[in-house]
Amino acid sequence: MKPSQLALGVTLAMGAFTSIADEQIETINIVGVREQALAFEQEQVGVELVTIGREAIERAGTSDLNGILQQNIPGLTVIPKNGRYDYANYSLQGSRKQDILWLIDGIRINNRLFNGGYLDTISTAMIERIEVLKAGQSVMFGTTALAGVVNIVTRSYKGADAGQISAGIDTLGSTQLSGYHSALIGDTEITVFGASDLSDGYQPWDDEDIHWTATDRERGYDVQNLGVKVAQEWDKTRAQLMAQYNVADLDYLRPYYNVETQNRRDQILVTLQLEHEISAEHQIEFKGYYHNWDTDYFRVYQYEDGSIKVKNDNDPWWFEDYGAKVTMHSQLGMHHFNYGIEHQRYYGEDAVMKFESNTEQVNDVFAQYQPQLAALPDTKLSLGGRYTQVKDGESGSALEFSARHMVNDTWGINGAAGTSFGLPSAEQLYASADDGIYGNRDLTPETGININTGLDYSRSDVQWQVNLFWREISDIIGVGTKDGKDQYVNLDKEVVTLGVDLHLFWMLTDSVSVDVATTYSDIENENGDEALLNVPDVSANIRVDYQPNNRPWELWLQSSYVGSMTAYDKDYGEYTLVDLGASYRFGPQENHRINLKLENAFDTDAVTGIFRPGSDAPVDYRDTIDTLGSPRNLQISYIFDF
Template sequence: MTTTHTSLARDWRAPRRSMGGALLGCLFSPWLLADDTSLKLDQQFVSAPSVESTTVAEMAKYGSKVEIIDRQQIERAGPSSDITRVLQMYVPGLYVAPKNGPFDYGTYSLLGGRNDDTLILLDGVRLNNRLYGGLYLDTLPANAIERIEVLKGGQSLLFGTQAVSGVINIVTRSPQTRDASGEVNLGLDSFMGRSGDARVERIVSNGLGDLGLLAYVSHNVSDGYQPFRNSAYNTSTKDKKRSYEVTTFGAKAIQGVGDDSRLELFYQYTDANLDFARAANNKKTTNDRVQQIATATFEQRLGERFSYFVKGHVNDWDTRYTRINSNDDGGIKVINHNDYWGFTDWGVQAEGKAELDGGHVLVFGTDNQWFKGQDDVLKIDDNNAQANALYAQLRPVFETLPDWHPSIGVRHEKISGGESATVGMLTSLYDLTSNWQLRGQFGSAFKLPNAEQLFANEEDEKGNRNLKPEKSVNAELGLDYKGSLLAGEFNASTTVFQRKIDDLIALDGIDWVNGEGRIKVRGIEVDGRWQFSPQWTLSADMTRNLVESRNGVTLSNIPGFFARSRLGFESQDRMWGVGGALRYIGQIDSPKKIDYGHYSVVDADAYRYLDAAQQHRLSLLVENLFDRDYSTSIASNNPRVDNLGRPFTTEVRYTYRF
């Protein structure tokens, strides 16, 4: 299904930095960041090295575009923020539309991709489930996250299915100090939404080496806002707001064994009570959910030229769905009562990296995953699947071309209940000058059919056990600049991309089929950042997507154009700062050809430290400053009902660090 790399750029690094120091300098230079802050990874004391992360992190060094969203940016996303809002605010080239505010489903599009063309990972564990293939980020609190790493373009070589337009890896926080430390946050918004979270960490030494321990907890609750226009509600609707209550706790332990080995254990538990908003006849509709994620990773460096890791993970999701209608006569009708749907993904991956004579690097691994799922609402005949993959990548060195950094690789993946898929990938980075770099990627990607598409057995939807994997050929070409403009630091990046999709998996009436012909997606992404004074920073990005229809098949919910800009100011002593952001969304067509785009939204944020030691901090977020009425998606077509974005909202947060 997919590989399980922990991170594109790791919280922990080895004392041996012959390769890691150059890598981190490449990855975290300001020209790859999405905002006006630099990611600092200098508070790390665990002695044993982390070798797992380097496989993916070094893809930036070989021609892949990487974006990093750091902890300071996450904090500015507001006290009740979830991951969806953070992504919406900060990732260039990524379109995000939360359906009905925080802790809800969302629509995502990266480099012209569809909602399930982007693979989402939490510490390397896939969050796209094999039941429906969707992106379920609505229960991830932002306080538990250290940073978000976005690897753009087709990435099936290292990650397998659904990494068609890119990978988003959400990296949880890790212990970074030897003294017991942590923080407490309390937040309140203008809809009386309340949030609270706490974290504590410490690194100690024992007989084996360094042991890092961290634990966190968070609680977010709100009655929410009215997600539909007044005209959409009928007289029988009783519950007009979409509320949520989300509680999460997690823990991480990292044990260094000598100077060459480390063991990492992680566990996160989330309990979420989420309203599922409906405009007509709604008395109560809820998704009550428990999600558990656990990982265990052992990493070891054997000498200076070989390292490996072995990782196991479990992602368990259990939802109880209730839908109760209110009738015109005042009575009620129970449609669903605690009906179950859920899934369990578990897997084991092993990967090695060897440095060969001449400086060439060989990466190779195996990825084995198993899946089971059940849905009492949508009937699915077969609820078990498994996938097994082998992959390898060579990163050659040419002494005659010292400024050229290429890689080439291949992956073969087999899934039960479907055909196998084989993909290849070629990447290249060329240092034109000290200021300019030319990068490119070319390769194939695939998306395996999910359980719904294979095995659905409803009157209005029939699965197809003979579905072939969806295949695509992807190409990205980029030019990056890092230098100065009018005495200020300036960097800019341009990426053109194209994707050709064969065997498109789509509904033909009630039947899932592989479509005929080839669908083409192409576009351009431009982003830049200019720090025109020590205090002022301006950043902006824009993306143009062109999607071709073929034989009546159209890719929907992909914006034809969207753009964002942000202006930020920080005082010289960094005791306070303010910022404002504007995002514009152009035409977006629903599956029924309804255009629900063409809107702009303005947000603002500010922070102030209350003491010189910067232990006490107040933060403010104003979302949708001008109270713009806009649609995030279409809930129904006849009559038309739009899901509305969050209205004008103010949020304040107090932070205490110790």
């Protein structure tokens, strides 16, 4: 059997299993490196999986990755800091952002050095689909996956030459250009993609909330992406090499002093994946990667006396991350095993927070057992564990169990439970900025327990799913006081999150579909509310699509609600945004398409965050102010497939 014959054909019903609203059933064929089938394999043994396909990504217009995730993933709340291509707060089923593991083609991109996923330079043009696994996934994917995993799968050769060119503009002064081409040259699969995203941006604060010393008031961006993927297959071996280069010039605003502040960034990601069939029962997989994220931080301030000062002159802020993973996949009779080892190295520096980390080395061993019991032919199970050892640091372990039982052709029951752990970030270990929080080398990992259980129903016109989730995190890393200074410490507190995740898809007629999702989270604030800021109690999405049969056009409406959140002892949030869209296909093969989108159609002043001035702010400018989301804007895009 060749590696490509391990292709996994997965049929995902709308609603309970996917967020693609323009097709009732989508068939996704996973061809090539077996790692790309891992998320679907975990779904089969009881872990909830939601997938966003290419069609939904293209329909999103000039949205960035954050906008696509917010509109299409039930239970995932995404709140950008200042619009597109900026940092964001993420919450998956009531989690913190650091409890989510972010991957590109199975390679982790959030790094323990800065404890976050730097998604602000990822172009949507390179994405084939997005996979989201809910519940702890530390065994097969690694540390940080306390609440789940988001895997961004890049475009690749899919059995035939293909290409695409797209362009878009909007009324915020944004332009978006991208191209993609995939071909078979000899026996080699080659895919190239590139994108350019520019915008003047918008003003995220009201005029009266901006101090007169701030002259740069609109947050824009300039993001360029280039990538190539090459794959070659021999008799029993397949190799795939991918390289991405992203360069960005991103505005970073403050409502006082700011004349110009920019993150000038280069990002390189190189991955090598090898798969070899040892025998019919055993396959081995190797995955190596190199990730370099490098920002020059430039900041010019104007003070109240009129003086101008270069606060940061391209100061370094970067990390380097590389590693390798070897996984064996064995089928012994009716029993399946995944097991392997993983090694990672991290190193980084932040001149603003004034720290330079040691080189951190992390070694893991992991194993997962998936039995098939003759007495339970309609039930699939998995049991696994991971042990992690940090050189000169703390170790951690995770155990996970999951199961899925099909009651009949329409009803299914799934459950997942496990333990997890999260390592402290480099900021929490090393930070020493004079006006910030000091690091603590004695921090220990956070530990967690999570349980997800659900019931789903699926037939041709209706699919729905209900999931209950419970999560407890101990040894929370928060802020304490030592020697009169704020310092990161392990708080003697626990955070418990309990909630429900509902999702319904219904084909009302042959032309009209409705997709509804809502998540409610109850977080016990008495046990560590400081660690769970910016997490909404309720989030909801409603989407209505109208696509007449045998017509080349469609209309849609998307509404998103974000509930109450808290930051700096102030409540905010509780807003509803509505987007309207239309699409028209034309040409001999309908391979030309025009998309229209009216974002924030009612021009709602959504308070998406709370800004607190620092200790260096003007004396009369120390109160918190509201940060606003994107205003109403009209987008138009053109797509040509060839």
